[in-house]
Amino acid sequence: MAGKAGFRRDSKHRVLRRGESIRADGKYQFKYHIAGKPHFVYSWRLEPTDPLPVGKKPCLSLRELEKQIGYDLDNQLDPLGKNITVMELVERYLKTKVGMRPNTLANYNFVKNILKNEDFGQQKISKIKTSDAKLFLIKMQQEDGRGHSTVKTVRGVLRPAFQMAVDDDVLMKNPFQFELAGVVVNDAVTRQAITKDQMRKFLRFVHDDILYCKYYEVVYILFHTGMRISEFCGLTLKDIDLKNKTVNIDHQLQRTSKREYVIEPTKTNAGTRVIPITDEVAEMFRSIIEDRPQYKTEKIVAGYSGFLFLDKDGMPLVAMHWEHRFNSMVGRYNEIYKVQMPNITPHVCRHTYCSNQAKAGMNPKTLQYLMGHSDIAVTLNVYTHVGLEDAENELRKMQTLEGARKEMGLSDKDDKPLKQTMFKVV
Helix, strand or coil: CECCCCCEECCCCCECCCCEEECCCCCEEEEEEECCEEEEEEECCCCCCCCCCCCCCCCCCHHHHHHHHHHHHHCCCCCCHHHCEHHHHHHHHHHCCCCCCHHHHHHHHHHHHHHHCCHHHHCEHHHCCHHHHHHHHHHHHHCCCCCHHHHHHHHHHHHHHHHHHHHCCCCCCCCCCCCHHHCCCCCCCCCCCCCHHHHHHHHHHHHHCCCCHHHHHHHHHHHHHCCCHHHHHHCEHHHEECCCCEEEECCEEEECCCCCEEEECCCCHHHCEEEECCHHHHHHHHHHHHHCCCCCCCCCECCECCECCECCCCCECCHHHHHHHHHHHHHHHHHHCCCCCCCCCHHHHHHHHHHHHHHCCCCHHHHHHHHCCCCHHHHHHHCCCCCHHHHHHHHHHHHHHHHHHHHCCCCHHHCHHHHHHHCCCC
């Protein structure tokens, strides 16, 4: 209704502000504009102190809603964008990701499926506080039984998604901008390298076993080159130069969840490399090539053919095949011997090669190149995987070097030739 001064008033004779009105059902309404388009918010109460009508759901008062909208507009935030759910935000974020690799796309779909079944995924992003974000991740691990890697993957999507909302001026703060280590427990089992003695015993077992001996060359190569299994699966006859004893690694072979074979670039730019191989590794490759059947027609995957190993359908073997074979070999070994062999996978072979070269004294930058690590920190981390035995061996080397230097009457500046003689890279 209109007062004497021409102002509209409610039933309590309170003056209504610009944009405020009362609908026929008694509900308060506030009208505002964004980019010239009208938008509305509603409430059964005008002020926070007003009682809520009987039978109505609790809600913020109209003035509180106006204040919230005014804050958003003053800070150039989008009050409409704040009303989307976490799930809608994630879907919007993923639409900005193009040219994804199949494995990456599978991880994103995995996260979407989790959020679809979580109450957290249906909440409005404007309501999510940092404590809510932390409690959600804790719930995933402690109540839902999700592993650390899964929690990390989910958070790896939510954090950039919320950051996009911040960058789009929808939110003021990213609730997932915190260190994960202080929130959830890292219960992931670290894939440790096995010892040289374990490696020798396992290789000897595979070599002598009547069933698994046909895989010996592959196991030996993985232990002595450090290649990723997807890189090994992608090798073709053209990539192996037995004359110059080098292997060219510039792609990897993957198979999607839909059983589609794809050729992808190496995991990182540093993964594209040409690695030298020893005479023994060259002989292993030669045996594989000589034993490889002569196929009348070769299956082509994205222009590549001549893969080292094919299945009964003529398609190249992928990482899953070799992981299953390693599991079978380790299981058979542990059935025979009392001293159990730890879990050995193709990646354990890679880690073991890296550790062996590090302990042998290989230059970290050289090792980084051979491993195809994009970050030297990843390589240097291997140097921390040492124990008492490693420390004792290193100390003995230093003591031997010092004794030999004194016996030969050499100064500290003259012992470089001596070091080269004593510490050969193997």
